[in-house]
Amino acid sequence: MKSWGNYPKVASTSFIISETEKLRSFLNEIDEVITYGNGRSYGDSALNTNMVCIKPKNYFLNFDETSGLLHIQAGALLSEILEFFVPRGWFLRVSPGTKFITVGGAIASDIHGKNHHIEGCFSESLVMFRLMLPNGEIVACSKTENVELFRATCGGMGLTGIILDAKLYLKRIGSRYIQQKTIKTRNLRETFEAFEMYSKQPYSVAWIDCLTKGKGMGKSLLMVGDFCDDGRLDFKQKKKVNIPFYFPSFVLNSFSVKIFNTLYYNKAGNGVTEQKIDFESFFYPLDSLGHWNRIYGKNGFTQYQFILPKENSYEGLEEILHTIAASGKGSFLSVLKLYGKENENYLSFPMEGYSLALDFKIEKGLFKLLDTIDGIVIKKGGRIYLAKDARIPRENFVRGYPKVENFRTLRKRYGMHEKFNSIQSKRLGI
Amino acid sequence: MKNLTPYNQNDLGSKEEYILIIGAKSDIARAVARKYAKEGYQLYLMARDSGSLGEFSSDLRIRFEVKVECLDLDILDYNSHRNCYDSLKQKPYGVFTAVGYLGEQEKAEKDIGESVRIINTNFTGLVSFLNVVANDFEKRKSGFICGISSVAGDRGRKGNFIYGSAKAAFTTYLSGLRNRLYESGVHVMTVKPGFVATKMTEGLDLPKKLTATPQQVANDIYKAQKKRKNVVYTLWLWRWIMLLVRNIPEWQFKKMNI
Numbered sequence: 001m002k003s004w005g006n007y008p009k010v011a012s013t014s015f016i017i018s019e020t021e022k023l024r025s026f027l028n029e030i031d032e033v034i035t036y037g038n039g040r041s042y043g044d045s046a047l048n049t050n051m052v053c054i055k056p057k058n059y060f061l062n063f064d065e066t067s068g069l070l071h072i073q074a075g076a077l078l079s080e081i082l083e084f085f086v087p088r089g090w091f092l093r094v095s096p097g098t099k100f101i102t103v104g105g106a107i108a109s110d111i112h113g114k115n116h117h118i119e120g121c122f123s124e125s126l127v128m129f130r131l132m133l134p135n136g137e138i139v140a141c142s143k144t145e146n147v148e149l150f151r152a153t154c155g156g157m158g159l160t161g162i163i164l165d166a167k168l169y170l171k172r173i174g175s176r177y178i179q180q181k182t183i184k185t186r187n188l189r190e191t192f193e194a195f196e197m198y199s200k201q202p203y204s205v206a207w208i209d210c211l212t213k214g215k216g217m218g219k220s221l222l223m224v225g226d227f228c229d230d231g232r233l234d235f236k237q238k239k240k241v242n243i244p245f246y247f248p249s250f251v252l253n254s255f256s257v258k259i260f261n262t263l264y265y266n267k268a269g270n271g272v273t274e275q276k277i278d279f280e281s282f283f284y285p286l287d288s289l290g291h292w293n294r295i296y297g298k299n300g301f302t303q304y305q306f307i308l309p310k311e312n313s314y315e316g317l318e319e320i321l322h323t324i325a326a327s328g329k330g331s332f333l334s335v336l337k338l339y340g341k342e343n344e345n346y347l348s349f350p351m352e353g354y355s356l357a358l359d360f361k362i363e364k365g366l367f368k369l370l371d372t373i374d375g376i377v378i379k380k381g382g383r384i385y386l387a388k389d390a391r392i393p394r395e396n397f398v399r400g401y402p403k404v405e406n407f408r409t410l411r412k413r414y415g416m417h418e419k420f421n422s423i424q425s426k427r428l429g430i
Numbered sequence: 431m432k433n434l435t436p437y438n439q440n441d442l443g444s445k446e447e448y449i450l451i452i453g454a455k456s457d458i459a460r461a462v463a464r465k466y467a468k469e470g471y472q473l474y475l476m477a478r479d480s481g482s483l484g485e486f487s488s489d490l491r492i493r494f495e496v497k498v499e500c501l502d503l504d505i506l507d508y509n510s511h512r513n514c515y516d517s518l519k520q521k522p523y524g525v526f527t528a529v530g531y532l533g534e535q536e537k538a539e540k541d542i543g544e545s546v547r548i549i550n551t552n553f554t555g556l557v558s559f560l561n562v563v564a565n566d567f568e569k570r571k572s573g574f575i576c577g578i579s580s581v582a583g584d585r586g587r588k589g590n591f592i593y594g595s596a597k598a599a600f601t602t603y604l605s606g607l608r609n610r611l612y613e614s615g616v617h618v619m620t621v622k623p624g625f626v627a628t629k630m631t632e633g634l635d636l637p638k639k640l641t642a643t644p645q646q647v648a649n650d651i652y653k654a655q656k657k658r659k660n661v662v663y664t665l666w667l668w669r670w671i672m673l674l675v676r677n678i679p680e681w682q683f684k685k686m687n688i
Contacts, residue, residue, distance in 0.1 A: 059489035
């Protein structure tokens with residue numbers, strides 16, 4: 001088995017179970033297991049020798065038309081919610097950059113989206129979820145009931161139990177289209193200023209050029225927007241193109257990435273331009289490209305996403321962009337985003353500040369570069385996103401997540417540390 | 431409009447109509463239910479202990495905004511079948527049977543109880559229920575019946591021939607029913623799935639390339655039903671595999687371990 005990054009690859013057995021009773025007896029019999037959703041986290045957080053796949057547990061249990069409260073089983077994909085609810089004028093309050101993840105996975109990674117600075121993480125849209133503990137007991141968790149379990153499970157990487165179902169709020173939309181503004185900036189300073197200037201916009205994200213050195217360092221295309229209100233909600237089947245095979249790994253190199261970056265940057269008009277685009281292109285640009293992870297070749301890739309507290313963001317990013325540009329290792333897709341306030345969950349990634357996500361194909365010297373960047377991130381008080389990680393050294397992880405000790409204590413108390421483990425949790429001693 | 435004789439022109443099935451699925455707890459049945467609901471049909475779901483279909487029926491109502499009714503049906507309680515069918519307020523436009531019991535071959539060889547259970551679940555019970563349906567459809571001159579049989583019925587092999595022979599009998603029954611109902615414009619379709627990854631086959635080590643998901647089977651069934659196909663293999667490759675298997679001479683076949 002492997003995750004979306006195609007790295008690492010692990011020999012494992014997956015058990016496909018959808019019935020709650022069977023799940024309980026399964027937990028009784030198995031030594032150690034991790035829940036696997038749709039395999040879209042990048043690293044080893046959902047991998048182990050035993051994995052229980054909950055995707056068939058995907059029933060929509062209830063929906064309240066007036067409040068938008070949806071009760072849904074944890075194996076359902078966000079794409080399924082969108083397929084049936086966008087035409088009725090509803091959208092996810094918080095959506096990540098791919099719709100092909102399960103509700104359970106969204107909770108376990110406490111995912112965030114382009115509107116984190118306004119709406120926070122996925123857990124903010126949750127009313128409650130039900131969790132199966134190591135002994136098979138089922139508990140309801142919310143911000144008022146079993147609060148500790150709620151705080152630990154949201155962002156807890158599946159290490160507290162099996163999430164069975166959840167109640168979450170959808171939000172009303174008046175169109176499937178997004179009115180988007182693209183702001184072209186010439187350097188990192190301008191990029192930061194643009195983020196601040198447009199921080200009232202519900203959705204914002206920037207593509208950043210990571211290879212340009214000197215004066216143009218940090219030049220970006222900032223995209224901000226909100227749903228239109230034209231009543232156009234009709235379902236549209238988007239054409240999907242598949243990457244049919246793994247690209248040879250030399251295809252992506254600093255030269256080809258530079259060419260891509262230049263073309264992409266120059267395609268956008270100068271200053272501020274406006275577009276009206278479908279929500280799928282706005283939120284899920286890569287979802288229309290099936291198996292896009294194959295572009296990085298058979299050896300796979302890793303996504304490296306870190307966040308820095310706001311006060312250190314500018315300096316930190318400057319230093320990190322210098323380091324990357326000097327290494328010559330191009331990141332094909334680099335995404336910069338401004339985040340809002342941190343929540344109280346033990347292992348949630350977001351904090352108020354700026355996050356940068358970088359894709360690197362696995363190659364010689366990469367992990368050394370990432371260790372160096374780790375150093376800068378930690379020094380500046382930041383942290384690294386577990387849903388994307390496959391390599392962070394233990395001490396760097398611990399320094400980024402000060403609440404991990406509470407998490408460990410809770411795991412011991414419920415015997416979770418003996419039942420629910422991933423390769424990542426063992427690697428990091430969570 | 432195309433001339434559809436000898437079929438009844440009204441038999442295209444308006445989407446206000448109901449599809450009846452019996453054995454609705456099976457994975458294939460659920461996939462078929464979702465497919466037809468997605469296309470806008472209303473559903474009757476029948477199963478033993480239909481109460482356990484509650485969550486699934488909510489799912490169908492919320493996703494597809496269709497009407498779903500769950501009803502109890504014990505396929506082995508033959509005398510109840512007529513009442514059960516008569517209780518449907520609006521008679522269905524199509525009927526699916528996804529009832530199936532694989533059983534245990536070895537146990538069945540020693541225990542006639544297990545053999546009878548396999549035979550009656552996969553054959554006798556369905557004959558009883560479909561006779562009732564067929565009489566109604568024949569009178570109304572419309573509707574379709576789709577029975578899920580199995581490639582296991584195409585040739586008996588030592589690993590599962592009790593199940594296989596019950597399915598063979600069901601295949602023959604459907605073929606006869608198709609012949610009988612042709613003149614009334616009622617279509618009968620036989621579906622022969624090969625390997626399908628379901629609860630029934632859980633724990634079996636199935637070859638990936640020959641194993642369909644229930645969703646694939648449901649899509650094949652829907653397409654084939656719309657085209658009024660008679661016998662459908664799913665995955666399609668199984669038609670050719672079974673052609674080969676059926677043509678192995680008996681003197682050779684009896685020595686084989688497949």
